[in-house]
Amino acid sequence: MPQQRSSQPHRALHPLRRRFAPLLALLLLALPDSAFATLQAISLDGDFADWSSMEPAAIDPRGDGEPIDFGRLWVANDQDWLYLRFECGARVEPDAGQDLRLWIDTDNDPATGKKHEGLGAELVWEFGKRTGTFYTPRPVTLDPADLHLRIGPTHGSDQFEVALRRDRRPARDLPLFPGPTVRILLSSGRLGDQVPDRPGGLLYTFAPGTIPIAPIDFTRATPGVVRLAGYNIQHDGLFKKKEAPRQEALQRILRAINADIWILNEVWNHRAEAVAKRFEQLLPSPPGGAWHAVRRDRGNVIVSRFPIKQSWAILPQHRLSAALIDLGPEREQDLLVVANHWRCCKAEDERRKEAQALVAWLADANTPGGTLTLPAATPIVLGGDLNLVGSGAPLRTLLGGEINAVPAPDRGDPTPSNRRLLSLLVSRHSDARMGYTWRKESARYYPGVLDYILYTSDRVTVAKHFILDTRTMSPARLTITGLRRNDTVLASDHDPRVVDLLFQPR
């Protein structure tokens, strides 16, 4: 007679987990199966400062799993979203190359759903495959759009924040979250780690209440700011004259933002002069003013209400260029604007090359000699589509390390006190606690931050900043700002980023 087999596959224990098992059992006995409930304003932007005041809901030991070795897990909610943050002990890419799974028993009933570690999970999400299953009880395959699943960052990281929309009905009009209490578990493959490391996962009760989202209004922070916007206009979007609704949407967006300096990506087939002329049509200059534009690579155009003094191509055959902008007699210094549109998708090696070339070029600009030398501590702002999926190493190149330790010309060798570093600007949508600048349903990548702004904080102060996405604006706010719900989608597959900059007066 054949041996009876359990319907639930046996989970093989990692040797390290086996070693920790007795200690874990003791720890778990001491822990009550208490329900956590935390109402918290989380911004889904790949930055974790918004979690810093919270205690973790579960702590898994280090060294009991590989390659993913879970550490702490936090859970929170607001009126619209369930949020998770977790540490995975190793840098992994959210959309590939790992077996990270989220199990949620969404009705807190072990008798329904997919049986796993004491849960009856209605939802199983496989991050690396960007797909999941909803057990209704019939299994239904889901994609990220079915859940409005968001994850950040969307490049390699050793921790992530995830959001799931609470009001989703992923299949057969059944609610994703039918009740107030759920059980949550994260796992990593057959031999991997899990958190919490106990049957039944983490019991979480949605905290009642509402945290209003204060809209960021589009008026300038103060009259003295310089407003800069970065915008990938998708395939020469400004010039698709036959696409009237798109042109109207673009015009409403340009007028709502009303920036002084624009970093445009994907101006493939038009000269800088044509862009300046088009800007005069869409966003006319005041009397006596004029739009200036420069194009020094194959797709980026820098457009400015201020005169452009000089410009450079930074890396031949790549979309990387810079312009020195004269901010007028009332401001002490010129502004160096760097336009970026890094190589897409799998071209990680090319993005590394672009990051290294940019840092080297900035080091040259900040140091006497070489191909160019800027006046000491010239303010620098970088913007554009960095296409940062993959490892995230190119961003780390930009943000730190000796390669970016540039001495001010009059201050000798770099020391920690006189390094010029680039600061990363983390923004949210004007009307939502969301940080993505690109979102295409059912695409190969999760919605994420592809469009960046970085700046030298020693001579520049950021006075206001936001991402414009009309999909996350309320009807009332659309009316106030002169926009329509589908404008950002009609105009481009990317959202514009906006920043108000303050400079030292003369």
Ligand SMILES: [Ca+2]
């Ligand atoms: Ca965040």
Ligand SMILES: [Ca+2]
């Ligand atoms: Ca662990």
Ligand SMILES: [Ca+2]
């Ligand atoms: Ca269940």
